[in-house]
Amino acid sequence: MSTPEVDVLVVGAGVVGAALIRELSRYELKLLLVEKEVDVSFGTSKANSGIVHSGIHDQTGTLKAQLCVRGCQLFPELAAELGFLYKQNGAVVVARSREELVKLEKLAENGRANGVKGLSLLSREELRRLEPNLSAELAGGLLAPSGGIVVPFDLVFALTENAVANGAKLLVGTEVLGIKEEKDGFLVRTNRQPIRAKVIVNAAGLYGGEVAAMIGDHSIQLYARKGEEYLFDRKLEGLVRRTVFPLPSAISKGILVIPTVDGNIMIGPTAHRVDNDDDLGTSLAGWNEIYTEARKLVPALQPADLITAFAGLRAVGTTGDFLIAPSHVSPRFINAAGIESPGLTAAPAIAEYIVELIKDSGLKLRRKREFNPIRSVVRLRDLNPREQAALMQKDPAYGQIICRCEMVSAGEIRDAIRRGATTLDGVKLRTRSGMGRCQGGFCTPKIIRLLSDELGLPPERISKNGPGSELLFGRLREDQEETAKEEKQHA
Amino acid sequence: MLSIRAVDLVVIGGGPAGMAAALAAAEAGVEEIVLLERQESLGGILPQCIHNGFGLRYFKEELTGPEYAHRFMLELEKHSGIKVKTATMVVQVTADRQVVTTSAAEGLVCYQARAVILAMGCRERPRGAINIPGTRPAGIYTAGSLQYLMNIEGFLPGRTAVILGSGDIGLIMARRLTLEGIRVKAVLELMPYSNGLNRNVVQCLEDFNIPLYLSHTVTAIHGQKRVEKVSVAPVDAELKPLLEKEFDLTCDTLVLSVGLIPENELSLQAGVELDPATGGPVVDSYYHTTVEGIFACGNVAHVHDLVDDVSTESAIAGRAAAAYLRGEIKGNRWLPVKAGRNIRSVVPQRLVAGQTTPLYIRARFPERNALLHVGRGRVKRRIVSPGETIYYTVKPEDIDESAGYIGVSLEGGEGDD
Numbered sequence: 001m002s003t004p005e006v007d008v009l010v011v012g013a014g015v016v017g018a019a020l021i022r023e024l025s026r027y028e029l030k031l032l033l034v035e036k037e038v039d040v041s042f043g044t045s046k047a048n049s050g051i052v053h054s055g056i057h058d059q060t061g062t063l064k065a066q067l068c069v070r071g072c073q074l075f076p077e078l079a080a081e082l083g084f085l086y087k088q089n090g091a092v093v094v095a096r097s098r099e100e101l102v103k104l105e106k107l108a109e110n111g112r113a114n115g116v117k118g119l120s121l122l123s124r125e126e127l128r129r130l131e132p133n134l135s136a137e138l139a140g141g142l143l144a145p146s147g148g149i150v151v152p153f154d155l156v157f158a159l160t161e162n163a164v165a166n167g168a169k170l171l172v173g174t175e176v177l178g179i180k181e182e183k184d185g186f187l188v189r190t191n192r193q194p195i196r197a198k199v200i201v202n203a204a205g206l207y208g209g210e211v212a213a214m215i216g217d218h219s220i221q222l223y224a225r226k227g228e229e230y231l232f233d234r235k236l237e238g239l240v241r242r243t244v245f246p247l248p249s250a251i252s253k254g255i256l257v258i259p260t261v262d263g264n265i266m267i268g269p270t271a272h273r274v275d276n277d278d279d280l281g282t283s284l285a286g287w288n289e290i291y292t293e294a295r296k297l298v299p300a301l302q303p304a305d306l307i308t309a310f311a312g313l314r315a316v317g318t319t320g321d322f323l324i325a326p327s328h329v330s331p332r333f334i335n336a337a338g339i340e341s342p343g344l345t346a347a348p349a350i351a352e353y354i355v356e357l358i359k360d361s362g363l364k365l366r367r368k369r370e371f372n373p374i375r376s377v378v379r380l381r382d383l384n385p386r387e388q389a390a391l392m393q394k395d396p397a398y399g400q401i402i403c404r405c406e407m408v409s410a411g412e413i414r415d416a417i418r419r420g421a422t423t424l425d426g427v428k429l430r431t432r433s434g435m436g437r438c439q440g441g442f443c444t445p446k447i448i449r450l451l452s453d454e455l456g457l458p459p460e461r462i463s464k465n466g467p468g469s470e471l472l473f474g475r476l477r478e479d480q481e482e483t484a485k486e487e488k489q490h491a
Numbered sequence: 492m493l494s495i496r497a498v499d500l501v502v503i504g505g506g507p508a509g510m511a512a513a514l515a516a517a518e519a520g521v522e523e524i525v526l527l528e529r530q531e532s533l534g535g536i537l538p539q540c541i542h543n544g545f546g547l548r549y550f551k552e553e554l555t556g557p558e559y560a561h562r563f564m565l566e567l568e569k570h571s572g573i574k575v576k577t578a579t580m581v582v583q584v585t586a587d588r589q590v591v592t593t594s595a596a597e598g599l600v601c602y603q604a605r606a607v608i609l610a611m612g613c614r615e616r617p618r619g620a621i622n623i624p625g626t627r628p629a630g631i632y633t634a635g636s637l638q639y640l641m642n643i644e645g646f647l648p649g650r651t652a653v654i655l656g657s658g659d660i661g662l663i664m665a666r667r668l669t670l671e672g673i674r675v676k677a678v679l680e681l682m683p684y685s686n687g688l689n690r691n692v693v694q695c696l697e698d699f700n701i702p703l704y705l706s707h708t709v710t711a712i713h714g715q716k717r718v719e720k721v722s723v724a725p726v727d728a729e730l731k732p733l734l735e736k737e738f739d740l741t742c743d744t745l746v747l748s749v750g751l752i753p754e755n756e757l758s759l760q761a762g763v764e765l766d767p768a769t770g771g772p773v774v775d776s777y778y779h780t781t782v783e784g785i786f787a788c789g790n791v792a793h794v795h796d797l798v799d800d801v802s803t804e805s806a807i808a809g810r811a812a813a814a815y816l817r818g819e820i821k822g823n824r825w826l827p828v829k830a831g832r833n834i835r836s837v838v839p840q841r842l843v844a845g846q847t848t849p850l851y852i853r854a855r856f857p858e859r860n861a862l863l864h865v866g867r868g869r870v871k872r873r874i875v876s877p878g879e880t881i882y883y884t885v886k887p888e889d890i891d892e893s894a895g896y897i898g899v900s901l902e903g904g905e906g907d908d
């Protein structure tokens with residue numbers, strides 16, 4: 001096996017690793033992004049609230065505050081370049097009592113100090129006019145118009161695809177197992193081939209502590225804080241237009257009511273420490289907590305409209321702030337750890353920040369002339385009827401609808417597989433097929449077929465999200481007998 | 492731009508309802524009918540229902556699902572006026588009866604119909620809708636999609652299964668899985684009674700010694716990559732799980748048969764009013780919805796126990812659409828049905844005066860020896876169960892027009908315990 005030699009190795013293809021590799025692909029560098037899962041964005045970056053935070057919440061002077069506000073500013077242009085699902089819908093923080101109104105003013109001051117623009121306090125009446133379905137009991141609000149929403153995995157797909165289009169390499173299913181420092185860099189052992197890298201960035205999310213420890217850096221201590229989220233049918237679209245926050249607690253921004261870019265309403269997240277790094281279960285207690293709190297904001301929410309739930313794990317450090325710095329063990333090993341909320345928002349700014357750290361490490365960065373910031377995908381749902389008709393005429397596969405709830409065509413699923421999806425979840429996250437109200441009841445068998453055909457694998461090798469999660473155990477007995485019979489007749 | 496094709500009648504959905512409606516309309520003289528189906532072939536859910544038990548009421552003989560569908564397909568072929576478009580998805584229906592479709596064969600096409608029959612059937616409630624806690628591994632299937640994977644695609648989906656929900660599909664899948672060598676550990680039912688037909692409880696569970704746990708539910712799903720086990724607990728009278736009595740069942744597959752939801756997203760687009768009790772459109776004795784020229788029948792209107800009833804009802808809708816196209820059934824006088832004691836739903840919801848109308852009635856709870864009241868009509872019901880349709884045909888003399896409505900209720904029954 002040959003040992004690829006790269007300038008920068010990024011470990012972990014979550015939103016942080018993805019934003020960084022895309023930012024680095026502007027330069028004349030040999031780049032490699034490795035991810036242990038079978039696809040990008042299968043970690044925390046898949047399961048979160050999808051909010052582009054304005055930056056009012058974070059304590060002034062922290063990296064979190066600085067990078068959140070900057071990240072939020074970068075989103076509109078990034079979305080225009082990369083075509084991921086994003087909307088600047090604005091956020092409102094609401095006060096439930098007169099006493100809370102005072103805290104709201106404090107929050108506004110904190111936001112202004114962080115550099116958040118356009119903040120305004122709202123009276124009870126102004127709040128009701130903006131969001132008529134909010135509880136009549138609320139005493140007032142704080143409007144942050146720069147806040148937005150994003151489909152988090154779509155962002156990660158867009159970033160990695162654009163980086164790859166600009167020359168970066170991506171290896172999925174590749175886990176970093178050990179790192180040895182050498183004269184001019186590192187020799188990295190993985191479950192596949194070894195890799196030589198001049199600079200390593202540790203963007204391993206929850207596993208940041210383990211990866212740092214591989215070079216003898218034991219300063220990164222992380223634990224997991226779980227957040228459950230519950231998603232409602234799209235028929236509730238418009239119930240609230242802005243993301244609705246209660247006043248924050250000491251450890252979290254509270255239980256929110258979130259309109260998603262796709263038109264669903266989502267409520268969550270909880271914030272509870274867990275001991276197990278793969279504890280992604282949802283619970284009755286979580287639901288009760290979230291539903292009780294969310295109804296205080298929007299009383300019309302009904303359990304009958306639920307379509308699904310999920311949980312994500314925040315990687316929480318010990319300082320309360322992001323830990324982004326070269327390791328004390330080696331200046332060429334940069335940690336991006338403890339990237340809890342607002343890590344999704346901050347990711348593009350974290351990328352800029354790390355590029356500066358890489359420059360400081362001594363690596364020469366030269367801008368690439370041919371860098372192309374644009375990435376485009378076909379989304380049938382977003383086209384007008386004329387454009388749809390023209391597309392179907394050019395390629396009939398776009399006329400064959402596979403996912404009926406979300407209107408996803410065979411053409412889009414084929415494109416998703418060619419863009420890198422190898423699993424049912426990979427197709428689902430790239431196209432929305434199976435994410436609608438029937439949750440894959442009708443389209444799953446068809447997607448298994450499309451994956452099997454396109455990847456040239458037997459259907460029983462097709463999995464939900466990687467080895468161990470295969471969907472089928474083979475063929476039925478009678479079917480086997482029949483095939484056997486047919487084969488005999490043939491012979 | 493989009494080409495617009497003018498036709499007399501568009502039928503949306505090529506399952507048993509759509510096939511029967513299109514046939515009846517053609518037999519009643521409608522000349523130009525387009526039957527639209529999103530699957531590659533006609534039949535709806537029937538091709539995957541390879542067990543028998545179909546046709547006893549309609550054909551007076553016992554058929555399998557594919558056989559039952561085949562009879563209708565043969566009839567359809569005899570009518571040159573019915574154009575069947577399979578692998579064609581309807582993406583929009585408007586109140587003025589424009590129907591937009593997409594397909595690989597023709598791309599985007601818009602039909603302008605003089606009448607439309609909605610026959611889209613229903614879908615299954617997924618896990619999220621009933622909010623089962625736990626992880627999200629592979630191996631969780633709704634009963635219908637599992638049936639498709641096995642009976643149409645020929646796949647082995649697991650080795651040991653637990654089934655949640657004792658509706659008919661859940662019961663039939665318990666037997667099907669067992670026959671394929673998959674061990675069914677239990678069928679769990681939240682309610683204190685099965686939601687399926689009694690004959691299915693006997694033939695699918697008892698005959699195979701599959702335990703049925705009434706008043707039980709799944710309280711958690713375990714397993715990171717694939718289902719490893721489920722936690723199960725009995726529920727109290729308020730249907731709350733008694734967690735202190737929780738126990739685990741190991742399995743690699745969890746099958747959900749937790750209810751069907753009529754698929755009325757297109758109906759809503761067209762402005763059709765839905766009945767919250769059925770989840771389907773409000774219809775009159777002719778299965779005419781609240782939007783002029785749009786009819787609805789089959790499982791899109793209400794979930795049926797038997798396909799035979801779907802065929803009967805859909806033929807009424809097909810003939811009514813033909814009459815409508817001849818200008819015969821406009822502005823009928825009708826009376827609303829009013830559900831009283833122990834009545835969950837009644838279809839049709841509006842009874843046209845002077846008509847004989849077969850009713851499909853569903854009770855809220857089980858009881859014995861109740862008297863069914865329908866307007867002035869009375870009939871004794873020995874056994875009432877929410878899982879089985881109560882049939883009653885309203886005759887003109889049952890209706891007292893001066894009352895302004897037709898009351899339907901079950902009176903004087905004894906609790907079933």
Ligand SMILES: Cc1cc2nc3c(=O)[nH]c(=O)nc-3n(C[C@H](O)[C@H](O)[C@H](O)COP(=O)(O)OP(=O)(O)OC[C@H]3O[C@@H](n4cnc5c(N)ncnc54)[C@H](O)[C@@H]3O)c2cc1C
Pocket residue numbers: 011012013014015016017034035036037040041042043044045046047048049050051052053174175176177203204205206207208211225226227228269311312313314339340341342343344345346
């Ligand atoms: C419930 C919840 C809600 C949230 N809501 C928001 C929000 O609304 N707005 C916001 O801004 N932020 C939010 N966050 C925070 C945000 O999701 C995270 O900050 C962000 O996703 C972290 O990205 P990451 O790239 O650091 O981690 P990850 O996405 O976890 O990526 C790390 C990747 O590294 C891989 N990896 C690990 N070890 C190795 C190895 N040895 N070799 C190779 N690969 C490896 C992992 O498989 C993983 O894919 C939320 C978080 C949670 C849990």
